Amino acid sequence: MSEKTKENEAEATANGSPKPTSPNADLKHDFASFWNYSPAPESSDFVEIRKQYQHYIDGSFSVPAKKRYFKSINPATEEVLAEFAEGTSEDVDKAVKAARKAYDKVWSKLPARERGKYIYRIARMIQERARELAIIESMDGGKPIRESRDVDVPLAAAYFFYYAGWADKLDYAFPGRKAEPVGVCGQIIPWNFPLLMLAWKIAPALATGNTVVLKPAETTSLTALKFAEICMDAGLPAGVVNIVTGAGQTGAAIVDHPDINKIAFTGSTEVGKIIQKSLAGTDKKFTLELGGKGPNIIFEDASVDQAVEGIVNAIFFNQGHVCCAGSRLLVQEGIADKLIKKLKQRMETLIVGDPLDKNTDIGAINSKMQFNKINEYIEIGIKEGATIHQSNSSNLPDKGYFCKPTIFTGVAQSNRIVQEEIFGPVLTIQTFRTPEEAVEKANNTPYGLAGGIWTDKGSKIFKISQKLRSGVVWANTFNKFDPTSPFGGYKESGVGREGGLHGLYPYVNLK
Numbered sequence: 026m027s028e029k030t031k032e033n034e035a036e037a038t039a040n041g042s043p044k045p046t047s048p049n050a051d052l053k054h055d056f057a058s059f060w061n062y063s064p065a066p067e068s069s070d071f072v073e074i075r076k077q078y079q080h081y082i083d084g085s086f087s088v089p090a091k092k093r094y095f096k097s098i099n100p101a102t103e104e105v106l107a108e109f110a111e112g113t114s115e116d117v118d119k120a121v122k123a124a125r126k127a128y129d130k131v132w133s134k135l136p137a138r139e140r141g142k143y144i145y146r147i148a149r150m151i152q153e154r155a156r157e158l159a160i161i162e163s164m165d166g167g168k169p170i171r172e173s174r175d176v177d178v179p180l181a182a183a184y185f186f187y188y189a190g191w192a193d194k195l196d197y198a199f200p201g202r203k204a205e206p207v208g209v210c211g212q213i214i215p216w217n218f219p220l221l222m223l224a225w226k227i228a229p230a231l232a233t234g235n236t237v238v239l240k241p242a243e244t245t246s247l248t249a250l251k252f253a254e255i256c257m258d259a260g261l262p263a264g265v266v267n268i269v270t271g272a273g274q275t276g277a278a279i280v281d282h283p284d285i286n287k288i289a290f291t292g293s294t295e296v297g298k299i300i301q302k303s304l305a306g307t308d309k310k311f312t313l314e315l316g317g318k319g320p321n322i323i324f325e326d327a328s329v330d331q332a333v334e335g336i337v338n339a340i341f342f343n344q345g346h347v348c349c350a351g352s353r354l355l356v357q358e359g360i361a362d363k364l365i366k367k368l369k370q371r372m373e374t375l376i377v378g379d380p381l382d383k384n385t386d387i388g389a390i391n392s393k394m395q396f397n398k399i400n401e402y403i404e405i406g407i408k409e410g411a412t413i414h415q416s417n418s419s420n421l422p423d424k425g426y427f428c429k430p431t432i433f434t435g436v437a438q439s440n441r442i443v444q445e446e447i448f449g450p451v452l453t454i455q456t457f458r459t460p461e462e463a464v465e466k467a468n469n470t471p472y473g474l475a476g477g478i479w480t481d482k483g484s485k486i487f488k489i490s491q492k493l494r495s496g497v498v499w500a501n502t503f504n505k506f507d508p509t510s511p512f513g514g515y516k517e518s519g520v521g522r523e524g525g526l527h528g529l530y531p532y533v534n535l536k
């Protein structure tokens with residue numbers, strides 16, 4: 026390890042967040058003053074957030090059986106945002122019974138075009154309440170308003186529109202077969218895209234005639250309960266959608282409930298494995314969308330400036346809280362120095378801070394737990410001998426959980442920071458000489474969710490993407506989503522696909 030790296034290691038602060046490396050301190054003068062914006066916060070004045078929220082069961086808000094609540098905080102201010110009902114197995118049972126009744130008596134009997142009308146109505150109401158939903162998503166989850174406003178909420182509406190369209194066309198989706206709903210679906214979602222993950226789960230389930238019991242993540246329950254209000258306003262029959270809030274035990278109660286026919290889970294590989302074990306030997310259908318360690322491969326013939334933007338989008342925007350993030354950069358040797366220099370310059374211009382500010386690129390880390398985990402991995406990276414660089418610009422706010430964009434060079438394939446999912450704005454950088462070496466390195470982790478290729482040559486895109494063990498491969502772009510396109514993983518990244526026509530399969534029995 027060089028003397029410089031040792032010095033940097035010594036600079037690590039008490040909270041685990043190392044100081045930036047000194048060799049790049051000059052970058053501060055070049056860029057920081059140039060990118061000084063005045064604050065442009067989105068007002069949250071008109072957003073109504075109640076002190077306490079109940080479960081949404083059988084068409085109305087329902088006090089939890091044990092009358093216990095847990096607090097959810099705004100990760101940017103560390104202030105309590107609201108209290109949510111803690112779901113027990115009694116609450117889950119009540120929700121499943123409501124969903125079963127609605128399935129048997131109403132939803133599965135409704136003509137498909139009528140189901141479609143409800144789903145279209147929900148999609149339109151998400152659009153009407155888009156601003157409110159985006160602000161809440163940023164306050165609750167810490168993500169920049171630009172992202173929740175331009176990505177999360179419009180895409181959530183788009184998934185409802187898309188699956189509303191399929192409701193009365195299932196005979197065309199499965200020609201010559203009869204698609205029947207599976208029944209009551211238990212759905213468990215994570216905190217990185219709360220409303221969007223809800224849409225991915227609920228829209229195809231309803232379109233195919235199922236009813237649902239959904240549990241949002243314990244740190245981001247609010248948009249799911251706003252969605253419950255939308256269901257009520259849309260006149261959705263009682264019990265078709267039920268929302269039970271709580272943490273892991275509530276999720277486990279959903280997984281273990283004997284009257285649930287299908288489980289859809291998005292979250293960590295660790296919990297996915299627990300769920301898969303619980304489901305073994307049952308006849309429940311399931312889809313699991315788990316972790317990732319996405320390779321982002323930059324070839325020498327790529328446009329370097331475009332690639333730098335793509336890298337920033339792939340790992341730094343949304344704090345790296347994306348399971349399909351491009352968290353491993355693989356860059357061809359000939360352009361490595363140039364690209365890394367440009368990337369460092371671009372990092373200086375990234376604004377870390379208030380999620381509600383429209384200029385913010387990187388908001389707050391979702392929870393204290395995740396914040397500590399990211400800092401632990403940064404420490405691990407330093408101990409593994411990698412060279413760290415963090416941006417010099419943007420002073421972090423005094424309160425809240427914020428993390429500077431961080432890159433590690435000088436990493437080995439076997440390093441934990443290369444193999445394990447960090448789920449933060451932390452990028453490892455490796456080089457390669459030949460396409461074969463790029464593919465070998467890209468595939469060499471337990472994950473296989475998403476990846477990116479940057480090159481001028483279309484033929485290279487086709488050749489390499491065929492060889493990547495990855496559910497999604499983006500070419501000359503990254504993190505682009507569309508409701509018509511399936512999404513899901515290889516290896517430890519999961520089982521099954523969501524989105525597109527493929528996303529209908531897990532919700533139907535074909536006769």
Ligand code: ADP
Pocket residue numbers: 213214215216217240241242243271272273274275276277278280291292293294296297299300
């Ligand atoms: P993340 O790393 O995204 O927080 P988790 O896997 O911890 O992922 O959480 C994803 C979702 O799974 C959350 O809604 C969480 O409450 C839920 N969950 C956690 N543990 C369990 C469990 N044992 N069974 C079912 N759901 C769980």
